[in-house]
Amino acid sequence: MKQLLFEDDPQFWFETLRLFGQAAYGGADFGEVLAAASTVTAGDYDSWHDAYRGLADRLYAEAADAGPVTARDLLLRASTYYFSAGFFLHGDPADPRIAAAYDRSVECFRRAGVAEPVEIPYEGTVLRGYLYRASGDGPKPVLIMHSGFDGSAEELHFMGAAAGVERGYHVLTFDGPGQPGAIRHEKLVFRPDWEHVVTPVVDHVLGLDGVDPARIALLGVSLGGVLAPRAAAFERRLAAVVAVDGVYDAGAAVTGLLPWDRAEIVRRARAEHDEEFDALLLAGRQASSTLRWACDHGRYAMGAATDREFVAKYLEYTLEDGVAEKITCPTLVCEAADDLFFGGAAETEPRRLYAHLKAPKTLLTFTAEEGADAHCHVGALRLAAGRIYDWLDRTL
Template sequence: MKQLMFENDPQFWFETVRLFSHASYGGADFGEVLAAASQVKPGDYDSWHDAYLAAADRLAEEAKSARPVTERDLLMRASTYYFSAGFFLHGNPGDPRINHSYDRSSESFHRAVELLGPAVEPVEIPYQDTVLRGYFYRAPGEGPKPTLVMHNGFDGSAEELHYFGAPAGVERGYHVLTFDGPGQPSAIRRGLVFRPDWENVVGPVLDFLAGVPGVDQEKIALLGVSLGGMLAPRAAAFESRLAAVVAVDGIYDAASVLTSFLKWDRAEIVRRANAERDDELDAILAAAREASPTMRWACDHGRYVMGAATDREFVAKYLQYTLEDGVAERITCPVLVCDAEEDLFFNGDEDTLPEPKRLYEHLNAPKTLMTFTAAEGADAHCHAGAQRLASGRIYDWLDRTL
């Protein structure tokens, strides 16, 4: 998607488009995002925080005196803007603004869900000695129904999945279960950092669904967004209870976005990243974060969600997020691999295929590659800006598949 704001800062532009996209299902309003974005200075994380916090506070205050439907709508949008306010602050995990913005986001969404009525229920899924938090969306009507389990990726929340297609599923007769896994917002605050063996996260989620009335246990599909486009296929490779898996967008090797600018092969990068000391790699990473707004943000956020002390340690951990060594080939259920024509993160280069196509080529299971284009306004990472188009195509594929 052509960059119209934040010249030389594609990360700020993408996050702005992502916010525009949430308007499709009530998570933002175009004018509100545009007004907030106009107050942001390129590359200035504090100005981003201040602009979106002010927008969220204004809506939350207005909601206090609004009638129920208006209150719900105001709080949905406030929840989005609060979450966005803290989005770029994770380079300093002790920054009190992180918890403040997330807590207000979560509180606003929970109140909005209450106003939606019994069709959406906050849930707690037993996991190890704690719980994973999420939401169960119940489709109307009697009898067992197909169910879509959804999780986000590197930086998104269970609440955001409301705008990535949860209500779209209910409209089409699907129950939908969304959740935050380890490393994702509600879990990271309890010390649960990301783990690559995602089947050990999805397993307890499916155990939970086994006890939910009205779920057709033979028709449970899994959808992962962004980094979830690698995590969900990873889970499907080892979890036989899934009837289908959707990767939005498909990822074969998540670390490719970090290693593509390094001069060594993957084995050497792994060795260097895990070494006790490597001044050369440290210097390259420092230069990359200075040159690239996306690398700066990715390393800051990556240390936060992976439990890493340094950029190099983050790279070492992130190198584990791959479907190499025969993992992709293990998947047996049908797979939908979504592909964005101009993905900011995973579009490959002149020597390598885009990540969705790499994943698609390694699949032995029944598979579909679904490409979204610039002509459709759907070419951005995870099809931000074309959410209704993407949700419709994905659910139609699920209808045909299940």
């Protein structure tokens, strides 16, 4: 999609488009986002925080005197804007604005009352999320949803959970290790063996009333496009898996920027010292707004002390060595025609994943003509939800 704002900062533009897109399910209003964005200076993380924190605070205050439906709508939008306010601040994990914005985001979402908060037992602690119950009698299919590198369980309401309830699905969303709720409350950083995260979630789903155990599907968003297929390769109780968008090797987003082959990058990233690598990453973050943000957030979410350590950890998120081939359930691989993070190569990451699958598989490409070519189709969430759930209907 043509970049309409922040001409020299594709990361700020993508996050603005992401906010625009959430208007489809009540997570934003176009004019509110446009007004806030007009006060932001490209590349200035403080100005981004102040713009969206100020917007969220205004809606939060207005909700106090509003009627029930109006308050719900105000709180849902405030939740989105509070989360966005803290989005670029993770380069300094001690920044008190991070927790303040995130905690208020969760408060607003829970007060809106659109889903039931849940706690899922996980390795001596819990994973936090939400249960959405479809109306009607009889056992229902269930879609388990998780986000990826930087999204939250609350955001998933606008990225498919609300759409699922409309279509007769129970939906369970959750934050796994490395995702906001797990970092904030349990200090759990990302792990690549995501089957160990999803299996206890499936256990939890099977303990719920009104669930059809033969129709449990899993959907992962963004980095979830490698995490969910990874889980499906080992968790055989899943009847289908959806990758939005598909990722075969997450490290390709970094390795394509460096002058060595993958094996050399792995070796150098894991070395105790490598001044040349460090210098390249420093130059890269100065030249690329996306790499700058990815390294800041990656250190925070993966528990890395340096940019190079983050790269070393990130390279572990892959379906190579026969993992993709182990998936047996039907798999939907979504592809964005102009993906900021996983596009641009001769063979895109969704197509690499699709090529390695041995299970029944479908590739679904979203295009610029549809307004849906951005990463995870953030500009066309209703279009994407419709196609994904129609595939699930046919598959389940």
